Amino acid sequence: MTPSAAINLWQNVSSVTDDATEETMWHRVLHRCGDGLFLYARQLCRNDADAADVVQEAFLRAWRKHASNGVTEPDLPALCYSAVRYVVLDHQRQAARRFRREAAAGETWCDQQPLFEPGLEQAEERAALETAIRTLPVEQREVVSLKTWGELTFQQIATVTDESPNTVASRYRLALATLRQRLGKGHHE
Amino acid sequence: MNSELDPLEQQLSHLRPMRLPSSARQGILHEMQRPVTRRGAAFWLSSHRAGFQVALAGALSVVVLVGSHWLPRSPRPESYADQPAFATSNALAFLEARLAAGSLIHINSVDELHSFSMLTNTQIQR
Numbered sequence: 001m002t003p004s005a006a007i008n009l010w011q012n013v014s015s016v017t018d019d020a021t022e023e024t025m026w027h028r029v030l031h032r033c034g035d036g037l038f039l040y041a042r043q044l045c046r047n048d049a050d051a052a053d054v055v056q057e058a059f060l061r062a063w064r065k066h067a068s069n070g071v072t073e074p075d076l077p078a079l080c081y082s083a084v085r086y087v088v089l090d091h092q093r094q095a096a097r098r099f100r101r102e103a104a105a106g107e108t109w110c111d112q113q114p115l116f117e118p119g120l121e122q123a124e125e126r127a128a129l130e131t132a133i134r135t136l137p138v139e140q141r142e143v144v145s146l147k148t149w150g151e152l153t154f155q156q157i158a159t160v161t162d163e164s165p166n167t168v169a170s171r172y173r174l175a176l177a178t179l180r181q182r183l184g185k186g187h188h189e
Numbered sequence: 190m191n192s193e194l195d196p197l198e199q200q201l202s203h204l205r206p207m208r209l210p211s212s213a214r215q216g217i218l219h220e221m222q223r224p225v226t227r228r229g230a231a232f233w234l235s236s237h238r239a240g241f242q243v244a245l246a247g248a249l250s251v252v253v254l255v256g257s258h259w260l261p262r263s264p265r266p267e268s269y270a271d272q273p274a275f276a277t278s279n280a281l282a283f284l285e286a287r288l289a290a291g292s293l294i295h296i297n298s299v300d301e302l303h304s305f306s307m308l309t310n311t312q313i314q315r
Contacts, residue, residue, distance in 0.1 A: 026221060034214060039206035052213040058216050116204040129200060148201045180197055 025073040026063055033077045034059075036149040037084055039115060043141055044088040048113055054091065058083035078156040081146060085160060132182040140175035143168055 014134045037059065041051035061084040062076075071079065115133065133141060146157045154172070160166040194202065 024221075027218070030214070030217060034209040035206040038209040038213075042207075049212075052210045055209060056216045060220050063221060114207060115204075117207060119203075119205075124202070126204060129204065136207070148198070149206050150205075176195075176197055179201075183197070189253045 019059075025076060026067070028072065028124050029076045029080065030059060033080060033150070036145075036151075037080055039149055040081055040142070040145050041084050041088065042113075042115070043138065043145055045091075050091070054084055054087045058087040061087065067076070077150060078152055078160060081150055081152065081156075082160045128183060129179075134184065136175055138179060140171050140178070143171045144175045147172055 034055070037055045038051060041054040041058075042048060045051040045054055059080055062079050066076075066079060069072075115130055116126065133144065136144065142161065143157055146152045146160060147154070150157075152160065154165045154169045157163075157168045161168065
């Protein structure tokens, strides 16, 4: 099976199992970006249960705030990712002591649940890629996540992360270079 | 922006994030499909209605104040600087003269008609 066929299969399964009745643009965005939001939240939360709660709270917060102010569908993903970040920061402020303890424990994730859906082929390659992504510094991982799976522009990512677009773009390039280096080493070993 | 992806970016884009747990997804959908949160909608409407009422009351007060100041108390304002009042008094005088010309009231008695209310009362008496 080719990668594109696998993706099509995944999308078909996803559309069947999704209960999202695509009534509004918010439903469509939830359907399209829900998994990306969850991935982003998992990178910031280090805990799947917390990440799911964060996504739920952030999405509803964005919905309540922007549902009737004329926001357009192309702007929604960035707003939702931004809301996820704010909710995580809120939670971190509330549990600052716990967060500092977790941060002091290092960059390793508490529960090493897989980040990505298991592919039907090239499992080894996928695992190597995931391992390499996990070793990226959190700032670079955040940008890669927002760019690749959030499908945001550098400008939108800059807005979400409160950084300049140049900083975001250079982090992305640095992350790709690091990934190439690590994957190259892995292949050579 | 360069839209072409290099092989590594393509590899990355082929990875699919783990799915958002269905409980969270259902929670969001459930919250969004609640009947437009009647309590919230009622609060929104009432708050906006109250605001509208306050704004309306304020606007009416301003109109009354400006109107009472603007309408002349005497048909001949002391100063020409009060242009609106002066224009109004001229129009009033012209109207009074026209009415007097077609009526039995003597032209001198027109000077005693200083307001619309007096004029109306006189006409009613006829």
